[in-house]
Amino acid sequence: MDAASVTIDAIAPGSVEYRLGASYPLAPQAFCPWCEHPMAVLEWIDADGMRTRLRGIDGEAPFARPPGRWHLYLAGTGYSEQYARPDRIREHCWMFFRLLAPLPGVSDRAFAAIDDPEGRLLHYGRTMFAVQQRGEAHAGAQLHGLLWAAIGEVLSAARQGGDGSPARPWVVRATPPPDETLLARVDAVVLPLLARPPSVAELASALHCSVSALSHRLKDESGMTVVERIRWLRVREARRLLASGSSVKEVGVELGFSSATYFARVFRAVSGLSPGEYQDQARAPRA
Incomplete structure (x- = not known):
């Protein structure tokens, strides 16, 4: 048995x-x-x-x-x-x-x-x-x-x-959740560095794999490219800061965007809204 x-x-x-x-x-x-x-x-x-x-x-x-x-x-x-x-x-x-x-x-x-x-x-x-x-x-x-x-x-x-x-x-050990693998490892490296995110080459080096292997495996697991994942993580943090009351300018500076225009462009590409529009929605009273 x-x-x-x-x-x-x-x-x-x-x-x-x-x-x-x-x-x-x-x-x-x-x-x-x-x-x-x-x-x-x-x-x-x-x-x-x-x-x-x-x-x-x-x-x-x-x-x-x-x-x-x-x-x-x-x-x-x-x-x-x-x-x-x-x-x-x-x-x-x-x-x-x-x-x-x-x-x-x-x-x-x-x-x-x-x-x-x-x-x-x-x-x-x-x-x-x-x-x-x-x-x-x-x-x-x-x-x-x-x-x-x-x-x-x-x-x-x-x-x-x-x-x-x-x-x-x-x-007794915890069983890792399925599909955590590479995606979780990428996030663990990137999250502390959102103000100065690593390049694809730097990330591959930190994860002890080639740029090609990193790019293909992450795309297979998540449907995202490495750059898309890094942008998504930065915008997720930006949404959190905007909803907590930080100004658009403060959030852009804190997350290391080179200009307000670039921050707005990346934010809109990921979320479909400008940072200001998102903050207005977050502040609006719920019905």
Whole structure:
């Protein structure tokens, strides 16, 4: 079975626990009592000086747990945590769920370590807790969908590298939006330089490609030439400044146009209006 063949019915949500600013009645550096759950759990802790040990695994030798690392414990896995300051747990989240069918790369293990530098899993956990607390109609369906989204992130991370061990954790990464590629890279170079936009040759050099490759690929992706894209970005910024109250002259100077006439010509070619006409429309009260 591969990940593509797994359906949403493979999991069922349990409860979600969430604590902010927790304090546990433990002595500093003491391990908490062994925990073991009848269902799987994704657990996240933001605290300093943490170590974990797993019952019956690797001689139960403790290993370091960086702040903000997720641990996935399958049903029946015994674990115990140690905190340098158990009275200063900044945030703690548990997502419990039942496995109703095998999950590739997950069901056959007792434990996995997962890093989530963008906080994607934590967003799901916080949202699930809020939904659970509200107890509104259809909350069960919402919890199921949010849980499946979180598990989908874990399955994707498991396929991208690492073995889920503390030394080589899975890493949750955002999937780049489709068609972002070259267009986004062009915009990233040009946007900070709107007052003095790069030439096509300078842009190609910054993107480590030839002028020909840049021109053809950008045209294929966006339908624009490089010069058209740069003009469009400058006019978009000009529209924003005009709508915010800057004068036509101020905007032309700020964006580096050589003359008011040239600014007006470029603006009209892109937007179909002169800068003054656009500003009048932006200021006009809406019906």
